[in-house]
Amino acid sequence: MTSGTLFISNGHAEDLIGAALAREVRALEAGPLLALPLVAEGKAYAGLAEVVGPLLTLPSGGFPFGSLENLRADVRAGLLTTSVRQWFAARKLAGRVRRVVVVGDTYALAVGALAAREIGRTAPGTRGPRLPLVHVQPLVSSLYAQGMSAADHLRELNALGANVFMPWETALGRRAWRVYTRDAASARHLALKGVNAAYRGSFAMDVLPAPERDLSELRDGRPVLALLPGQRGDAGVSLPVMLDAAARLPELQAVAAFPRPFAELPDLPGWTVDMQDEFTATATREGARVWLLRGAFSATVHAARLALGTAGTANEQTAGLGVPVIGFPTRGPQYVPGFATRQARLLGRALTLSAPDAGAVAKAARRLLQDPERYAAAQTDGRARIGAAGALPAIAREMQAL
16 A cells, blocks of 8 residues: 555644645645544545544534633533544555655644654564654744733733743654744744744745636726625624725725635624625615625725725735734624734734724724824734745645655
């Protein structure tokens, strides 16, 4: 049996990155591709890699430590029991895998390190060579901790492992053939800790597709305001606020990138929704009209002058294009106040945080648009903090050295 590559990832964005890297590997070499998604259904790997192990869908969407409520809901959904079954599944791939690639956080790296060790055992009771382990770390950044005091870290204790590289992650990273980071500052930090770390570009921009459709037939000449409620349950709270803010900004044409079927739209008090087809709808209220588009995130942000966003990777990709983002906290599961504050440290002036009120959001948007120097600074920070695409092709080429 020909051995191949096992991809372990734990999150929606991580699955996208893992699948994109798998496509780059497939283009360069033969061998089967296997995937062990630790969160959700791993749909990104469909038709590309064989999914091994049990799947786990979490109510928090992969953010169990975002709040105590998230953790309780995830435990009830089988977080602990399914995780143990996934560990055992990773151990049973002897003979099928010759390298392990982890895309995710410390937990995913721990599962990958276990798999690399156990699969490398040549027979029961015999210790064989550890398989090469590659870690793609798209989550932690040294930029998250900039300007933070010890007291600040205590206030964000539940996000400590996301704000800084913890000692146990660094120890596991030393076992990896290479750790690829999301920015150059993080690579330098890990290198000082004895980790073979490298920065090759932006994973987030690598998985941003080309614009999916032509929006010219929807445009009316006004600058586009992109509404990005995100993939998670935050949209139930954030989309109504975004629509109300857009109604207060008549100088902008609002276009909402909604990632789910329109049947899952939250209640939009005062707005009338009209469906044109399964990918296009409009929301209208007292003369204000907002386009609702499915499957057109890239097209929307490429056309945008400004964005309102309560998302993780989507906000970062938008900032990476040079489009400033106005964000505001929700009750979760993802874009809670702590997450929003952390993202603001990462993106710098590219992200402006507002109170979760339509009037405050609209005021922040107009203030930014009316200040050319501030707007230009936001563009500069977004492009610099996120970086350019090209990481995943480079990583795939370097992995051939294994």
